[in-house]
Amino acid sequence: MVEGMNKEPILIRPIGIIHSQFRTRGEAPRQGRGTTSPSTIEIFPEYAPALGTLAGITHIWVLYWMDRARAGSPCSPSPRMERPQTGLHHTVSCAAKPHRPFYRDDYRS
Amino acid sequence: MEVRYTIIGIIHSPFTNQKDTPIQSVYSSADGTIEVFPEYADGLQELEGFSHLILLYHFHHEGPMRLRIAPYLDHETERGIFSTRHHDRPNRIGLSIVELLSISGNTISIRGVDVLNGTPLIDIKPYVFHFDHRDNVRSGWIDRADRERQVPFTPDQLTRKHPSGKNGG
Numbered sequence: 001m002v003e004g005m006n007k008e009p010i011l012i013r014p015i016g017i018i019h020s021q022f023r024t025r026g027e028a029p030r031q032g033r034g035t036t037s038p039s040t041i042e043i044f045p046e047y048a049p050a051l052g053t054l055a056g057i058t059h060i061w062v063l064y065w066m067d068r069a070r071a072g073s074p075c076s077p078s079p080r081m082e083r084p085q086t087g088l089h090h091t092v093s094c095a096a097k098p099h100r101p102f103y104r105d106d107y108r109s
Numbered sequence: 110m111e112v113r114y115t116i117i118g119i120i121h122s123p124f125t126n127q128k129d130t131p132i133q134s135v136y137s138s139a140d141g142t143i144e145v146f147p148e149y150a151d152g153l154q155e156l157e158g159f160s161h162l163i164l165l166y167h168f169h170h171e172g173p174m175r176l177r178i179a180p181y182l183d184h185e186t187e188r189g190i191f192s193t194r195h196h197d198r199p200n201r202i203g204l205s206i207v208e209l210l211s212i213s214g215n216t217i218s219i220r221g222v223d224v225l226n227g228t229p230l231i232d233i234k235p236y237v238f239h240f241d242h243r244d245n246v247r248s249g250w251i252d253r254a255d256r257e258r259q260v261p262f263t264p265d266q267l268t269r270k271h272p273s274g275k276n277g278g
């Protein structure tokens with residue numbers, strides 16, 4: 001542990017919304033390459049200047065909050081692992097499961 | 110709306126100041142360790158079978174939020190922050206793909222470290238070749254900058270030091 005390390009939670013503000021055709025959890029593919037269906041990302045106007053020269057880039061990393069993930073997880077933690085009070089990191093790191101609050105995927109731009 | 114993240118560990122690295130820290134893992138041979146807080150150690154089960162990890166972390170040093178930035182690779186031209194990996198983002202989230210050397214208890218040894226010592230870790234995900242690699246990739250302004258130079262960037266150019274000796278920010 002680093003001395004003076006601040007363990008305060010980190011607050012993050014969404015910079016936009018991902019619009020997709022998937023309405024329920026079951027419909028969404030597990031990985032971005034599991035679908036060819038086009039979607040759009042709406043960047044909130046205050047961040048639009050930050051897109052700049054994104055043109056010419058074929059792929060982007062998209063990090064998002066899994067707002068509708070269930071509290072439970074198919075990648076179950078063992079009974080020994082206590083669920084943190086925040087309820088955020090209750091899943092294990094053994095796989096990139098969607099039932100984890102912080103997730104990324106690649107989309108063609 | 111705000112989203113709240115809990116730190117799950119700390120990345121220990123040889124780098125204590127920003128200007129000596131490599132800007133990309135692929136050009137770093139530095140070793141480091143990840144200290145996963147004991148309450149999350151059970152989440153490391155089965156991770157050892159993966160050669161590479163995706164680390165998501167918080168750029169914890171102070172810095173302004175900028176929507177346009179002249180990136181380290183091209184100190185001349187301002188780019189949209191979302192077309193760069195620069196740290197002065199609206200949400201100061203960093204991402205590195207590092208090599209996994211070994212895991213002992215709640216300590217993970219890694220290679221290819223490109224973060225400051227003491228960086229707070231948000232998440233670990235396994236790098237999975239068939240999920241994560243892409244063919245036929247175009248890299249926009251980075252490709253153009255390469256073409257203009259006639260040669261690809263060298264590790265020496267991938268530092269945070271401004272050509273004039275001034276820190277590139």
